[in-house]
Amino acid sequence: MIMERKRIDCPALPTGWKKEEVIRKSGLSAGKSDVYYYSPSGKKFRSKPQLSRYLGNTVDLGSFDFRTGKIMPGKLQKNKQRLRQDHLSLAKGCKPDLNTALPIRQTASIFKQPVTKVVHHPSNKVKTDLQRATEQPRQLFWERRLKGLRTSDVTEEVLRSMELPKGLQTVGPDASDDTLLLAIASALHMSSAPVTGQTSQAAEKNPAVWINAAQPLCKAFTITDQHIREQEVKVYQARKSLEEALAADGLARARESSRDFLEGRTG
DNA sequence: AGATTCGGCGT
């Protein structure tokens, strides 16, 4: 007997995502149901955290109800978020979860994502001035929050991290190279001003007092022609592998859609 | 091996 096993389009998710509900037919929990989602590529998801990890920041699942598959506003958004990155998430083998453990703003985004400053006064008006992005107060040592973040691809495999040149060294309370890398990457995107590092000698002795918050927490550095030439090679190689990846992806998509067509499916 | 299915822990 063929059970009704229909995968229905889920409008609350990006196009191509399907939802399925399976009724339990025996055991103590007979009559209850399980809900699954399928990505456009066919990967199965059986919980909201799993879905959330996969979609990352591309979709806000805050008010997404996994069981119904609909956005449910009014459903108060539980603050499941710990203020500190505590023992629980810092514990062995537990990778930080970009989506739930940290506010989106703290990622090294290519977009400016300023902190919103809310001041209570009836006569205040909302400013839409984009320029204010650069005027926002910045927390001293905010880079510490980048600690432990890892780049990973959609399959959650951790990608090989970049290595910084020897000449770059951290200043301040967090001495890890990982954080330094992220801090510098952020600095490059946050402002069009040159990234110089901390130029004050005093910053090294007493960072809390002398840090220039507009600059990443690294010692001042010098760029040589040799550095530039090396970087040019890296960029060339990166472009080449991107080109290859795009070509491979194009082929894969073409294959998949023709297969779907032959098997009478819809895309 | 991969998919399916139900149990049961934690909240």
Next chain:
DNA sequence: ACGCCGAATCT
């Protein structure tokens, strides 16, 4: 009461 995920079972 239910979300989530481990693991037994099925194909």
